[in-house]
């Protein structure tokens with residue numbers, strides 16, 4: 059579980075996060091949605107400690123991340139897995155080397171155990187017989203799956219994904235969403251995903267946080283989001299002609 063209490067963050071005169079309080083539960087796919095520039099990335103970066111917040115607190119279970127020293131923060135970072143926009147694989151490393159990377163950096167396993175673990179994770183995301191290929195030699199969807207395998211290599215308690223299905227076709231995007239959802243359940247991880255993708259919301263939004271101008275403007279789940287009377291959220295959800303059409307038919 060990750061808990062935010064009254065988090066504020068600004069850059070110079072720009073207040074980007076305003077008094078944000080949220081509880082992200084373990085074993086759930088938590089989604090952060092909102093317009094471009096609303097503060098989603100700053101929020102995610104604040105949660106993982108890439109930004110220091112100005113005030114408020116962030117707890118990882120009962121551990122106060124905000125008041126920890128660097129050494130203690132590093133220990134918590136070992137419990138985090140991350141899938142960045144675009145996959146962010148190392149181009150000069152093979153598929154297997156990419157997944158081995160966090161194990162080489164942070165685990166005490168033997169070489170053989172590391173290779174076994176890397177292969178277990180690749181197998182979990184349904185990638186076989188591709189260990190020696192390089193990122194440029196595999197499809198975008200496969201790259202995302204390798205990124206997910208790398209993110210779960212250290213058996214994280216917390217998984218963070220920034221636009222995990224950007225650049226993918228709708229069918230592959232759903233495969234990636236479902237994979238993240240399944241492994242969240244399987245390993246009881248606290249998963250937080252930044253997304254623009256309304257399909258992700260409909261498929262897997264067990265908890266959805268709507269950020270608007272740096273405020274938490276709404277929270278609920280995938281069933282509640284289509285029946286909300288929050289005008290701002292409705293404008294966001296039904297921004298596309300397709301969704302307007304679906305709404306008019308329902």
Ligand SMILES: Nc1ncnc2c1ncn2[C@@H]1O[C@H](COP(=O)(O)OP(=O)(O)OP(=O)(O)O)[C@@H](O)[C@H]1O
Nearest residue numbers: 069072074092093094095096097098099100101254
């Ligand atoms: N390091 C920074 N320094 C100054 N301003 C920043 C910094 N990072 C973000 N901002 C500002 O904070 C605001 C929120 O940005 P953020 O990247 O969190 O938006 P977002 O909701 O993730 O947008 P998008 O969906 O387009 O990625 C923007 O006005 C942005 O210019």
